[in-house]
Amino acid sequence: MDPNLECRIHNLLHEIRCENTESYEIYINPNKFTSNGYASEFYRCELTNKDNGEVTHILVKVVPRNLSRCSMVPNFQNEICFYKRVYPELKKFQENKRVSKLFTNLPRFIAGTCTYQKEIILVENLFEAKYRITPRQLKLTPMHMKNIFQTYARFHALSYMYRKEHYKTFKELIKELGDLSEYNPKCTLRGNAFKSALDVLDPENDADIIKVLNKLDLQNIKEEAQREKGNFTCLIHGDSRVGNMLFKKNVDIEEQTIKLIDFQRIAEKSAVVDLSYFFYAEASKEDLDNLDQYLKIYYNYFSNFAEDLGAKAPEDIPPFEALREEWKKCCMPNLILGIFMWPDMLKEKREILGLVESNHITRERGLQLWNEKVTNTWKSDEFRTRVRDVAGHAIQYGILEP
Structure with a gap:
């Protein structure tokens, strides 16, 4: 662990003036864990209020030491831009539309900096709320697949409708994002x-x-x-591997709540890019045979949320067949990666x-x-x-x- 990490967290919190850092104690669990992409390290951190004993659980994201000579500035810049600029605007857009259920399937952002060799992001620690990463070697069930398609449908529909209604503002919001496709x-x-x-x-x-x-x-x-755009162009996650999804099982229903993390490759592309990336990396033979069923689940959730956000079908929402055709056109790179x-x-x-x-x-x-x-x-x-x-x-x- 970086011996200066505690100092860096103190300085960051002080700079954004979100807390009186003098009245807080910082404890960093030295047992790190690494993302499935191996480009980030995470530490669990506790902020304890010396006055009332209240504890805030934070997840600290930093660059691994073995990558310290590489510039991760563009990666952290993208993620911080999404958390600080893009998502707050999308959240306000939902609230103004008075939708019945907001899309909030991501951690609360606290602070971050993309300064070279000091890159760091602080977000809420979702593990304390019983969210878990699915073990990499564990195969996803059809229920997992269904929940993932549902979650991405709402995530995509949100920026799809914002882009449709506020195109110039949307372009201004994302102009700092770099395409980090690998x-x-x-x-x-x-x-x-x-x-x-x-x-x-x-x-x-x-x-x-x-x-x-x-x-x-x-x-x-x-x-x-590089040209993956179509009728379902929106802001995509860009790194929709299962390791960037946290699952929480709901006790009263079969479905699971999913939180998306790691927005370093956020970009404006076809929604199919996100969907086909995780699908061809994870799909079983049964899942491959049932692709249309999953796409219908996605399309229904996408359409319903888009309508909640003001879409008028059919002029604002392409037909299901358009999604199938866009899949055929845009999925090929990720289908190949499904083998690689x-x-x-x-x-x-x-x-x-x-x-x-x-x-x-x-x-x-x-x-x-x-x-x-x-x-x-x-x-x-x-x-x-x-x-x-x-x-x-x-x-x-x-x-x-x-």
């Missing part, structure tokens, strides 16, 4: 994964799939990924990272172990099944032409 088809690991996806298939039984995959132009997919990201689902990645951070092995040895694990995964029956399931779904749904 899709890079020339990445060695992903290139090897694509080759391995072809190698594991049976030339006779999988001839149709091999033929389709061989026709893919990864560079063209990258260029198309398969090794990321292995729990060994976090275990190897832990060995490196605790100095039990060198970073070079950790990378070697990880490459060996990934290579073995590409040779596994599970990877072969994954390639067949995703590619077969893409052909059947009309995303890829046979």
